Amino acid sequence: MKTFIKLILITGALLLATASAAQDTPQDDSEALKLAAMEALISAPPERALPLVNKVLAGNNSIELKERALFILSQIDDEGAQQTLLELAKNPGGELQAEAIRMIGVGGNEASLASLKGIYESGDGEARDAILEAFLIAGDKQAILDIAVSSEGDDFERAVDMLGAMGASAELRELLSRTGPSEALIEAYAISGDIEELRRMALDDSNPEIQAQAIEAMGIVGGEDANATLVQIYRDATSEEIREAALDGMLISNNDAGVLELYRSSDDPAMKRELLEYLVMMGSDDVWNIIDSALAGDQ
């Protein structure tokens, strides 16, 4: 019987050692496994994944794990999954609200995306930003246009920035027709690369401030077409503001060839000096050619 007791003790010791080894498992390994397990559920059938995802969301788990659960939820084509995302998206100030909103964008479910417009009205700044991001992710230009039309101030500017980043030229033009020109819109035109609309505004002298902003924005777009237009605007300019805007545009697009062309064709010492200053700012190699020519008495 002594052997029997010894064996029990040995077995007990081994079980304790196993338990102890389990306790030694670092928390980060356990968390890393949970995160990987959650990601792996992407390959599971929805009816298998959904209960596990919901359990994690309802449990006392890390935000990171819950956020990954939201991503899995966004990939499940199931009414219940969309409902859970929407409930979290509607929860004001909830720790998962913004991520749930973004995941609705990732999932791209049309009905859920449409529900975000209602949440935008009552949401705080973080929720509203997340909703714009969701529409950006989903590529829903019309939804962002609708928000821009009904927004003011920072909200308007953020929506317009999004449209610019999406290259939504048609929506930006529609917005211009409904709200009139603004600096935010001009920047968005530049980011979206709508050189045609910028040129139209750059040649329209009815509002010199807007005109100057559009001229500078052409420099952001750059390219041969924009550069040629900026040189022509400089030549035709009837005010110092417009001339300077054209020069700033050329500076932004690093069009030193255009500035050099203007320098060489100018007879006005003050203008030549200003043009030379821009060439210096642009770090143009041609500056040294000009200096050499000046020293040689050519210019």
Add this chain to the structure above:
Amino acid sequence: MRAAEMILLLALTFAVVCGEALAAGFLPANATGWHTWQVDEPNSLTAMCCSNSRRGDGSEAGCNLDSRNISFSDGGSCAATPGPLQVYVRLEDGRVKDIRMLSANCVVATDSKIADQGLVSVGENIGWFRSVVEDRSLAQSVREEALFALASSGSDSAYAYLDGLLSRR
């Protein structure tokens, strides 16, 4: 009676110490190279296969297990005709280095020999993947592959295991 007690307890002790080794019992000890087995689950079919993008066009049919430029898919030109799950694992001295889960109908090539372990039961297969997940000495990428294998399995025990893992404190 005493002898019977000893045998019983020795068996228990052995099971505690070697539990993980038993889970991989269908693989030779300290094996090296590619090994494969088919999961004995005739009703669970997969079209998973791959193409090698080494040549740039991604159109080469089948999988070169040694290639690092593989695109896996169960749809489109990468897919094989649906078949039972065929597991490929690369071992180095018994340690798992790579895992691939493909359709048994996916054409596979490798520079070395593939040791075929034949049919493996669902339980043994799940047990092996569980042992890989729990082995902290293995690369995280390998353990993650094992988790994907468990999640894509239709087995209740695999989901019970994942549930338990996600519920750990």
